[in-house]
Amino acid sequence: MPSVAGYFYPNDPGEIRSLLSSFQRKIQPRSIPGRIIGAVVPHAGYIYSGLTAMHAYMAILGKTGNRPLRFLVVGPSHQGYPIYPAVYSSGSWVTPMGVAEIDSDLGRKLLSRSGIARPDPDGHEGEHSIEVQIPILQYLFDGNFKFLPVQLGDQGMRVTERLAEEILKLEEDFILIASSDLNHYEPQEITNQKDDALISRVTSLDHDGFYRTLADAGVSACGYGAISVLMYVTRKLKGRMVLIHHSTSGDVNRDFRSVVGYSAIIAYLPDQ
Numbered sequence: 001m002p003s004v005a006g007y008f009y010p011n012d013p014g015e016i017r018s019l020l021s022s023f024q025r026k027i028q029p030r031s032i033p034g035r036i037i038g039a040v041v042p043h044a045g046y047i048y049s050g051l052t053a054m055h056a057y058m059a060i061l062g063k064t065g066n067r068p069l070r071f072l073v074v075g076p077s078h079q080g081y082p083i084y085p086a087v088y089s090s091g092s093w094v095t096p097m098g099v100a101e102i103d104s105d106l107g108r109k110l111l112s113r114s115g116i117a118r119p120d121p122d123g124h125e126g127e128h129s130i131e132v133q134i135p136i137l138q139y140l141f142d143g144n145f146k147f148l149p150v151q152l153g154d155q156g157m158r159v160t161e162r163l164a165e166e167i168l169k170l171e172e173d174f175i176l177i178a179s180s181d182l183n184h185y186e187p188q189e190i191t192n193q194k195d196d197a198l199i200s201r202v203t204s205l206d207h208d209g210f211y212r213t214l215a216d217a218g219v220s221a222c223g224y225g226a227i228s229v230l231m232y233v234t235r236k237l238k239g240r241m242v243l244i245h246h247s248t249s250g251d252v253n254r255d256f257r258s259v260v261g262y263s264a265i266i267a268y269l270p271d272q
Helices: 013-025 046-064 104-113 133-141 157-168 188-203 207-216 224-236
Strands: 034-041 069-076 092-095 098-101 145-152 175-179 184-186 240-248 259-270
Touching (some): 046 133, 092 133, 157 224
Parallel strands (some): 034 175, 069 145
């Protein structure tokens, strides 16, 4: 059952559709010069980060149309546990929008190749970083998708690089979603500066510099491990990452004293 319905997003499917439709109408989908392989998307309450998240998903929709899609969604555990990557590998996920099917084939393949990931549906209980993505997928792709949730407790480079290598070995066609907000609870100007510094590392695929910036600049991006996984996969596939939207909670509530940053960053393989 959903953990944050009625809190991070409405508990009523009609209200969800109305809110997401209002975001959709504000967006001119960004043209991406290649095949999209992933995206960084935020996971705050929809009223704050939903527009930025919709930018990423609309770019995906613009490239994929109505064909069936598979998503591998990596998100952080805000509680820090389980430590290992916890895979929700079979069954379904229920939201107010209905039932979303877990990609059990993808889950089985990942677990059979992985030395660190474990099947652990219970490890996802109470966590919102993946849950908030699902109603958006249900709204835009109308049930024409499957997804595999993977939750990270340990977000260190050693774990994320190993998980990324195991994801690369899947050799399957799916879109990798990295669920993360950016800097937290500092003034707008500082958050914009810190977010800019981190985003520049992401879009240049500077993995070492990404972790250095997190530490040296004190960027409190909660899902940095998920971003790290996507960066590593993109670099190995000789892809690129581009920022298509950035915002803060202050842009919505006009309180610029303490804001959270959000980004939509697309990973793609350039057209030849």
